[in-house]
Amino acid sequence: MSIRFKLAASFVALTLAGTAFAQSSTDKPERIRGEIVSFTGSTLKVHRRSGDTVTIEMQDSSGVNAVKAIQLSDIKPGSYVGAAAMPGPDGKLTAREVLVFPEAARGTGEGHYGWDLGANSTMTNANVDTVVQGTSGRDLKLSYKGGSNTITVPPNVPVVTLIPATRSELTTGKKVFVVATPMAAGTYGGKFVVVEKDGVAPPM
Structure with missing residues (x-):
């Protein structure tokens, strides 16, 4: 997959949650902002600005970029x-x-x-x-x-602007912006992650 295609696909995921908050269905994508607690295997834990910590299961198709x-x-x-x-x-x-x-x-x-x-x-x-x-x-x-x-x-x-990133950059303490879909047992399915890189945190 080319970088251009990856970025285009990532932007689709990023804006997927654009109208999610105007809808009541719990399976609509949400935007999660916070700081990485841990990333082990395919499980990303994020401490949200609201004060709680959520678990996000990353899929093979989950995109990762930085800004x-x-x-x-x-x-x-x-x-x-x-x-x-x-x-x-x-x-x-x-x-x-x-x-x-x-x-x-x-x-x-x-x-x-x-x-x-x-x-x-x-x-x-x-x-x-x-x-x-x-x-x-x-x-x-x-x-x-x-x-x-x-x-x-x-x-x-x-x-x-967005630049490519890898899952190896999902390290403890970094700021993230995540588009994710609520799943059972209080977990989320990760669609797209923007991770802090070189001191630049995702502002969106």
Whole structure:
């Protein structure tokens, strides 16, 4: 499997949970954020931000990637991005993080929907139409099927892209972002893991 295909498949898994929190079925994918407690065999234990520790069973098909920090200036008109944002009192969106998709994954999870980085947070996966320098960062005009919006990206907001990683990098203490499906007995089936690498933790 080529790196391009692996990354494209990983982005599909990443956005698979995009609308999971709007649905009540327990077999829908969830997003798990936290720190690795252990990884033994195919069993990954993660201490979540919420305070509990969960068990995730990795499958042969479970993807593992890391993130690499890039510059805000790397976002150009024509880039395809995923931007998590929070609305301000005026309703304008300010980014919490921006993930720049590789060209092979263009169109993945396209749209604007709720996210879980805070109350009223959203995720927009869209094409960058214009980049304008604003008073508090760069303003990205984004368009997607059915709509468009503008998101301000402050200079201190993490901007990353995905890079390949291996299961050997799932070591104790590293931060992870996991898309997983609830299973019996309180365990999860791992779909996709983004693991901290070279000090860069997954911000999504």
